Amino acid sequence: MSLLRNSKVGIVSCALAASVGVAALSGTADAKVSAHAASISINSFTNSFSGMSVLKPIVAAGTGKIAAIMPDTTSSTRYTEFDQPDIKKALLAAGMPASDIITPQNAQKSDTTFMTDVKADITNGAKVILIDPEDPGTGVEAQVYAKAHGVSIIQYDRLSSGKGAVDTDPYVSFNNVTVGQLIGKGFVSCAASWLKGTEPQFIEMHGAPTDNNATLFTEGYDSVLKPLEKSGKIKLLQNTAGTWNPTTPKPDALDEFEAAYQATGKKANSAVIPNDENGAPIITWLKSQGVKADTFPMTGQDATLTGLQNIISGYQCGTVYKPIYKEAGAAVALAIYLRAGKKAPAGLENSKVTDPSSHKSVPSVLETPEWVTGKTMSMTVIHDGFVKASQLCAGSYKADCTKYGIK
Numbered sequence: 001m002s003l004l005r006n007s008k009v010g011i012v013s014c015a016l017a018a019s020v021g022v023a024a025l026s027g028t029a030d031a032k033v034s035a036h037a038a039s040i041s042i043n044s045f046t047n048s049f050s051g052m053s054v055l056k057p058i059v060a061a062g063t064g065k066i067a068a069i070m071p072d073t074t075s076s077t078r079y080t081e082f083d084q085p086d087i088k089k090a091l092l093a094a095g096m097p098a099s100d101i102i103t104p105q106n107a108q109k110s111d112t113t114f115m116t117d118v119k120a121d122i123t124n125g126a127k128v129i130l131i132d133p134e135d136p137g138t139g140v141e142a143q144v145y146a147k148a149h150g151v152s153i154i155q156y157d158r159l160s161s162g163k164g165a166v167d168t169d170p171y172v173s174f175n176n177v178t179v180g181q182l183i184g185k186g187f188v189s190c191a192a193s194w195l196k197g198t199e200p201q202f203i204e205m206h207g208a209p210t211d212n213n214a215t216l217f218t219e220g221y222d223s224v225l226k227p228l229e230k231s232g233k234i235k236l237l238q239n240t241a242g243t244w245n246p247t248t249p250k251p252d253a254l255d256e257f258e259a260a261y262q263a264t265g266k267k268a269n270s271a272v273i274p275n276d277e278n279g280a281p282i283i284t285w286l287k288s289q290g291v292k293a294d295t296f297p298m299t300g301q302d303a304t305l306t307g308l309q310n311i312i313s314g315y316q317c318g319t320v321y322k323p324i325y326k327e328a329g330a331a332v333a334l335a336i337y338l339r340a341g342k343k344a345p346a347g348l349e350n351s352k353v354t355d356p357s358s359h360k361s362v363p364s365v366l367e368t369p370e371w372v373t374g375k376t377m378s379m380t381v382i383h384d385g386f387v388k389a390s391q392l393c394a395g396s397y398k399a400d401c402t403k404y405g406i407k
Contacts, residue, residue, distance in 0.1 A: 180220015
């Protein structure tokens with residue numbers, strides 16, 4: 001009997017030891033995942049995406065596909081040139097199987113197409129979708145649909161606001177008030193240089209009024225410009241309604257600018273413009289009116305090739321450069337945590353943004369933008385590979401590049 005009893009004890013002891021061993025292995029695995037989790041932050045993202053490799057244990061812990069839907073190709077070329085390819089690069093660098101990546105899509109400014117893509121992605125096995133809709137109402141519709149189907153949403157670049165918005169869906173963008181402040185400060189500095197003591201009498205333009213980002217840009221540059229208006233150092237002549245349509249469909253940014261310029265009696269000598277795409281046709285029109293280089297201060301955003309060329313040739317003061325690889329990397333990292341059902345580390349989810357409709361706090365990842373001029377182009381957009389010097393310096397822009405030492 002004692003031998004039997006001892007055998008049972010031995011069996012129990014072995015089972016217990018095995019159980020403890022499994023628990024220890026599990027604990028080791030969890031610790032490994034936690035260690036990797038702690039090592040990712042908003043400072044982890046580079047244009048090589050090499051830092052994404054620390055997420056491989058999180059990828060291994062999750063299942064399902066990740067998708068991304070961008071808004072259009074007209075308000076900015078950045079979505080097709082950078083966001084879509086960078087999102088895919090980041091996913092692959094993090095170890096996501098190609099079969100679990102739904103190729104980033106573009107809704108081409110159609111709300112119907114956007115929702116069709118959302119539904120198709122969910123049917124195709126998406127567990128997380130990065131959404132950047134043209135219209136905030138479409139974003140809310142996508143949030144509600146995804147939630148009903150057990151799919152996580154990341155609000156990419158734009159906040160979806162309005163009745164029914166899911167404020168627990170995290171938001172990834174750049175600090176858009178800071179974007180506006182950079183535009184305002186860049187304008188003031190440039191006007192002082194180009195206008196040589198003449199009072200800046202300017203037209204203030206805006207992005208689409210339905211876009212919360214446009215509201216934040218305006219908040220940013222108004223925080224710089226309004227105190228100067230009150231003190232009489234600069235003069236606002238006209239405000240426009242706002243649009244992200246550079247030339248089509250009408251009414252577009254060029255239409256708005258021409259109407260505002262005529263309303264000033266052609267006295268406006270400068271303009272605050274929220275992005276490069278809206279500014280490009282306006283610059284072309286000003287040239288046709290005989291405006292010379294370095295005489296009509298204008299601003300921009302997105303560091304498009306056209307915008308950068310307008311800067312070095314003296315028709316735009318500067319542009320807000322948003323290293324898209326940082327935004328794409330951060331959004332992908334967050335998506336990988338959501339796919340694995342894990343909470344993102346505090347170093348990644350670094351902020352909160354207030355939904356202007358519900359007034360609730362939205363967990364956010366906010367990256368930092370930069371103001372770029374001809375003098376800083378080499379060390380920013382060229383250094384990062386955001387644009388190639390061979391593209392920037394093509395044709396008539398070769399002499400402008402030589403002036404700024406861009407090669």
